[in-house]
Amino acid sequence: MAIQPSLIGGSLSGYAFLKSTQERQQATFESSTDIKRNVDGMREKLSESFTLDDLMGDRQLLLPVLQSFGLESEIDKGAFVRRIISQGPDDPKGFAQRLNNDDFIELARVFEADSDGNIQLSAATVDDLVNGYTDKAFQTAVGEQEPDLRIALNFESEISDLAANSASDRSFWYKIIGNAPLMEIFDAAFILPTGFSNLDVDKQADYLQKRAEQRLGDDPRAALATTEGVDKTIKDFLLQRQIENGPSALTPGASALSLLTGGFGTQSLFSLVLSNST
Structure with missing residues (x-):
């Protein structure tokens, strides 16, 4: 043991x-x-x-x-x-x-x-x-107690290399969409809307790219190749998990959610991507 x-x-x-x-x-x-x-x-x-x-x-x-x-x-x-x-x-x-x-x-x-x-x-x-x-x-042992921390450690170990070595921004987002543990991080950190996974994969990639630019700057793939970009995304993921698991929308940290969305509603951005992709 x-x-x-x-x-x-x-x-x-x-x-x-x-x-x-x-x-x-x-x-x-x-x-x-x-x-x-x-x-x-x-x-x-x-x-x-x-x-x-x-x-x-x-x-x-x-x-x-x-x-x-x-x-x-x-x-x-x-x-x-x-x-x-x-x-x-x-x-x-x-x-x-x-x-x-x-x-x-x-x-x-x-x-x-x-x-x-x-x-x-x-x-x-x-x-x-x-x-x-x-x-x-070690990640598995951590996950047996705290699944979210295993997801965070896995993200930390994989995302920088993926960001640095992907042939293009498009291939980077496609690889993330096909990787369930990485998508679990982005789903919470980027506050993806309900029904996101049912979209055509090209529309998913469009939305992730736009959401990442809002959260990480004009070159989000480059940001995710850095310790700072990885740390920010993990912290956003864990904060959103705290909010989701809290007793109500008034729990401490809920107010931070509006700051995390950068003043631009998630559903509004979602609608914009859909309209631009048709």
């Missing part, structure tokens, strides 16, 4: 406490017997040449490997995972590309075999997989 993180709630103050203690808490968490066993197994087995059969036949290895990509929910879908890896990351007819999921594509890329069917990972790649596993495992 892993040592559980110490939290004081899922509010803004709870997030501030977690961030101020995260380095120490994560080190303690990683010293847990279960976590150390998985890390040692990953380093030992992934540092040698192995085959896809070796990986798929070792559940104790496969689970932390999948967790390093945020794909631990796929652990019981062996045939599905095997097909993603075996078909490779670049085949347009392959599962990874057809699913259009960056995590699956990266899984297939990392574990792509050579012409002899062998998989050989570099020391740097093994380090990345181990670090990905321990980070995701």
Whole structure:
């Protein structure tokens, strides 16, 4: 059993406490017997040449490997995972590309075999997989107590790279729309209107772009590649969660909601985007 993180709630103050203690808490968490066993197994087995059969036949290895990509929910879908890896990351007819999921594509890329069917990972790649596993495992442990804090930590770990490495603003917003945990942050932080997810994906992207410009400035993708932009979005998310969970609209923090909308009503902006997209 892993040592559980110490939290004081899922509010803004709870997030501030977690961030101020995260380095120490994560080190303690990683010293847990279960976590150390998985890390040692990953380093030992992934540092040698192995085959896809070796990986798929070792559940104790496969689970932390999948967790390093945020794909631990796929652990019981062996045939599905095997097909993603075996078909490779670049085949347009392959599962990874057809699913259009960056995590699956990266899984297939990392574990792509050579012409002899062998998989050989570099020391740097093994380090990345181990670090990905321990980070995701810590986030999961946090989420077992405070789901909103897990969502915030996941956002913090993913959004900056996505913002920096997306080919265009449009592709950036499309990737966010297809990523449920990231969209949960933006849904609350941007106070998206009811029915947003039922819109055509192009209209969703238009609306997110306009809402992000209102909240983060003229270049929101660049803002989300910075610590300041990420922190602001997480704090807006947690504040809105506090408001949603409060006893009434008069609870402390409700007045901040009008400030967060920047004096421009959400429904008005929603209507404007719809009218401009038709």
